[in-house]
Every structure is written in structure tokens, then in C-alpha cells.
Amino acid sequence: MTQYPSLPTDSRAAHAAIAGYEYQFDKTALTLLSAANTHVVQIEGIEDIDLHTGLRSEAVQVKYFAGQTYSSPKSLRDPVRLMLEHYKTGARWDYVLHVHFGNFGVMPDCFDVTLLKQSLTKKPRTGEVMEYFAGVNDVDLDDFCSRLRIIRGDSFEEQETALIAALRTAVGCDDDEVVAIYLAKAREFVHERARSDESSVRSATRQELIDWLTVKDFLFDKWQMQKIGADRYRAAQKRKLRSAEFHKTTKKRAIYLEISTDNFDETVSLCEVLARKHLGRLKSALPWTIIVGGTPDLVRKLKIELVRSGITFNDGHEDLEFQPRAFIANPVINTRGAGDRIERSSFILRLVTQDSFRMLEPSQFKISRFVSIGDEQNWMGDTADQVFALRHFEPVVYKQLMEEIA
Template structure:
């Protein structure tokens, strides 16, 4: 698959995800709900009716009747089952975005138009009439048409996204940046998670529950959001909004970093990253009234490799503290929290595990901030009410260097 084709495919997924988000935000009642991948792509259930929605995004493709014929036949299959008492009666809605050819579909459609353009097809030189295979009469098809809505003039990808951001701003009274980077990001993650559930009831969510879940300002980013933003743009925006002015404030900053698996781990790369963090987030000059340096906690690294890493730093005259004052000593939070300044030239403070992190945080009375960079799932799951926490998903260590 070419890069352009891959991008188009990803956009198709996002278009459907975004449509689901838009539907949830536009529901009138808190207990109204949707199901992802139910009867159709999205099933919308209100107090009075249920609608099965097929969502298509072909913004570079001309509309032809054959493009929507199969989805309509599948809807007709469900309609037949409903008439036979095997399924519940619903309405049907086909929502499609196409580049051109809209004039080909004249609405409302007639029974004959439905039969000839959507329900009759050839395969291996054999003509099939889908309505005859299902045993449906013209009256049945008129009933089906009364339940069917077709929109081939759906809004394009960007217009739909902009409308979602406006709905989020209205719902939460937030800024443009918050709407996109907090609420939309969370919404995207929730819809993606629902889509991969096996049980249909687990793919259902009410408007009330959806709003509760996305109302979360933990600055949580995820891989799907990276794909939506584009990695380069994503990393640039993170730097601009979260790290561009960090080094000016004398806060106690903790950088929690998940180290890649051993098959892709490179000590030199990690060591370089630690030195960059130290250089950017330390203030040790004589003139500095409130000198400081950062803390680092490394996840997914063996004790021996951590020792090797510290040995390299020590041999290069890179001064750090790790909370151990002498051979055989226990971790001492007072030792690691000693002020870094021009005279001792402590450039980094290295924490080895969660218990040490807890002891260190309790020892510090200054303003604290935690920046966690993780590969799959956040490793620090505890929320500190008085500490700013930023959780950022990465794919590799070099991503962090592009951000901080």
C-alpha cells in the first residue's frame, strides 16, 4: 500500500470515528446512546427510535450507484429479518462523502429505481435480483424506502472535524486548544476502544457516560491522536504548548521515561537524552537565586543496565545524585533532594523505582511537575491532586528529544 493510499485509509477510519463522536455530542438526551459496529457502522438509539447508519468517506471518488448498492442490500437484509420478527425494526441512514457525481441520484427514489440501480446486479454473467431472493414485494420495498435516508452530500473530513470542535467548545466552555488536545483526543481514544470490543453491548455508550469520560484534562495523548495530527506536527505542538517555557521556572520536575525493549534499546541514545534533559532543565549559575535540576525515573531497564548507565555518566564527570550515600546504604530521600547549585554542580537526580519516587515527592515542599513518556500504557497510574501531570505516548526515545 502506498503512503498516499495509507493516509486515505486512515482518514476513512477517522471519518467514521468522528461521525460517531459528532452523533454522541448531538444527541438530545443524556440516556440516548450509540453502538459502534452494531447493525451498521453506527446505531443511534433515542427514546423514540433507532437508526442504523452506514458511513462512507470517498472524497476523491465520483459517486456511482454501484458504490452504495451493496450497503443498501445489506440494509434490506436486516429489513427482511425485521419483517420476519428476527430483528427489531429500525430506520436506515447512509451517510456518504463523494468528490462528484451527486447529480446522478435524484431523490426521493422510487421502487423501480431502487430495484434497477441498487438491488439488481450481475456476477459471473448471472443476473441477481436481491428483492426476489428475499421474497419482498413492491409494497415491502415502499416500506423499506420510507425507513431509508440517503445523503451523498455529507460534509468533508475537515468540515466535520471543525463542527466537532465547535460542539466540544460549546459543551465544555473551553478554548480551541483544549477542545482539540484534551476533549477530542479523549473522545477519539474512547471510540477507538469501543470499536475493538467483541460483545455488542460493550460497544454501546450513552451521551452521559461519553461526556463523563472525555471530561478529563490529564493531558493524555495516544498513538491514534498522533496518526490524526501527523507525528511531526504532534511533537511540534507538544513542545510549543508544554515545554517551550519550562526551563524558566524553578520547579521540581520529574521525567518518567519508559525505555524501549532490549532489541531496540541503545545506551548511548538514552545517555544523550538524559544529558539533554539535564542541560535544558537545570539552572546552576552563581546568579541563580533558586537553582534546580531535574529528576529522572527510568522504566523497563534492568538493575545491571542502570548501574552500567550510571557508571558511564560518572566516568564522564557527569555529576548526579541517586539517593544512596555509601555502599550498602538504603535510599535516602533527603540525600536525593539536596539542592543542586553552582558549587556541587549536581546536574541530574536519578530515581530507580516507584517507592523511591513516592518518598522523594513527599520530601519536596516546592512546586512539583511530572512528565511521563510511555510506549504502550502509562506506568504511573496514581493521580496527585497537587501535582501537574503530563502523560505522553511515544514510539521511540528520539520522540522525546523532539518534544522537550
């Protein structure tokens, strides 16, 4: 199990140490994604990664020496010594040393007893020679060597590319979405588990990682957005919305908006866009439902602005007394001539406060696709088949994104 010392004061040494930890965590995520559903991966177990298949156990040490050259078996002394110490307890695991050198030189992919002894012999300039294999006979050392594999690890960038490909396959999306969303979430999963003192928490399966990646909240921290750029992040969110069929006009779609004085103008504009998109569509199209939070004065002001803009909306008479039957009723529409496109409609938008909407039973008005501007709230999952939360954007960007999806 990796020990986390204080980072060296030299900046280059500190950078190498951090890169080593990140390299290890990416390798852990790759191990999880390539594991069978019945396999269990112990993060920071006996070694950095312990893989239990039911038939055998494998301990993997991950080392990243990008600034070093493999020169002799002694270059691998420390990780091999730790593995032999575990073997000496009577364990008969398999062992893997996954190591990256800037220059691999003549690094072998396995040791025989002679190479193992060379690796584990330390000859200081002064003092006694240290033989870390002392007390283990040659038969057992040979058995240990038969269990030990030395793998040439990819560079940090090559391994990251492999992780992106594995995530793309596991989640079913493209590379941009992986970089924008799932790469950070996979790393977060490993980081959170690795930090725990509880062995049970550090135990994980492939399915647990997949579940973590595919929960309803498709978000990641602001630093990741800043890293890839707002445009790529927005494009990834748009693709995710479309792949989840948020653009389908025949689905009952809703959006939650929290009104404030700072975003009021953009909120009015977004409501107008979603409403006007309804006209001219096929008569099978359903109008958007907009659920708003905010002070009564701001909600009233929003409705006044929409009336002035000629937007007809259905609020279930909530300003008098909310009537669920009136709210869920379908609009009366007129089509163009003998065609199927909507020319006029008794309303082109449903608009209601959160308090009124939550008076509805899900069986009365079940939302198919629900967009939350901001964090997903607990009540949303009960009212919709699928919830997608958007955040980190400026108000004007929400409007642009939803206009493209609407």
C-alpha cells in the first residue's frame, strides 16, 4: 500500500511525486474498467491495486519514473522488496510491477533468482551489505519469481488516452464528453476511495464505477470546465442532452429556473424562446413546462412580461387557486390548412411555481425529461423519468444552450 510522504520541497521533485500519484490513480481506474463484473479491486490494499478474481489474488505496484533510466535490477529494489515481504507472510499471490521509466534500457519483464538477488542486495559505501532476501531459500525465491511480472507502463499521456478510450466504451459516448465529464468523475471515484481509512470503502467493482459515472447528475467541478474551456464543456452538455432525447418535441419536457434580479432578463428571454418554438411544429409536439422558484413579486413580474410579449401560458390559475386539472389539460390547437403544423394554440407554455407544481401527483403529470438550471433537487427525481442538471454557465449561455435543444 502506498505511503504518502510530505511532498519534497524541490518543485520538480514535488511535480514528479504528484504525477506519480495521478498515474497510479489512472491505472486503478483502468484496472476497474477492464475487470470482470465478479472481480473485486482493493484500492490501496496490500499494494497500490489488489485484484481478487475468486480464483487468485494479484497485487500490483504502480511506479512512474518519467525522469529516470532503468540501469540495473537495483532500479526496482524498493517495490520488489515490499512484494517479497508480503510473500514471506505465506501469501501465494501473483505480483505485478507496473512501472514507467523515461528510458527503459534493458529492463526485463521478469526476474530469475540471480536477478532478484541483485535487485535486493544493497551495498552501502560504509557499513554492512544488506540482503533483503535473507531468510528465504532459493526454492521459495524461485517460486516468488514465477509469480512476479514486470510490465513496461505507458507514459502518463498514453495511459490517459487509454483511460479515455475505456471510459468512452463503458459509458457509450465520444471523447469530448469523456474529457468534459467522465474523466474527472472516474478520477474522483478513485481519489475518494483511496483516501478512506476503511478497507471496505476502498474495495470497488467495475459496476460501482460505472454506476458512479452514469448517475443522473452529469456534473463536474469548475476547475475541470476551466481546464477544457467553456465552449467544449457546453458542446459536451449539448451532446449529452441530445443523446438523452431532451430535444424530442413529443416528450413531456420541463425546466426549473430560479429567478433572481440578476438573471431576470435572461429568464424572460428563455421563457419566450421555449414558448415560441412551439408554434409551427407538428400537432404531436408538446409545450414546455417551466417551473420557477423565486419571490412572489419576481414570479408575478415574469408573468407580466410574458403577457406583454404575447406569450399565452397555462399556470393552472395559481394566482387565484391552483387547479391541477386546468394545468394538465392539453391546449386547444389549430393547424395550418389541411396540414399538421400548429398555427395557433390556446397556450404555448406551461408556467408554474415550484410550490404549485409539487401539489401535482406524479401520476397526474409525469415529466419525461427534466432540465434543472442549477443543482438537482431531491423532489425532481420523483416527478421525472430523467433529470439533467446544468450549472457553471452564465445565464445567457443557458438560454443559448436551451434554444438549441428546444
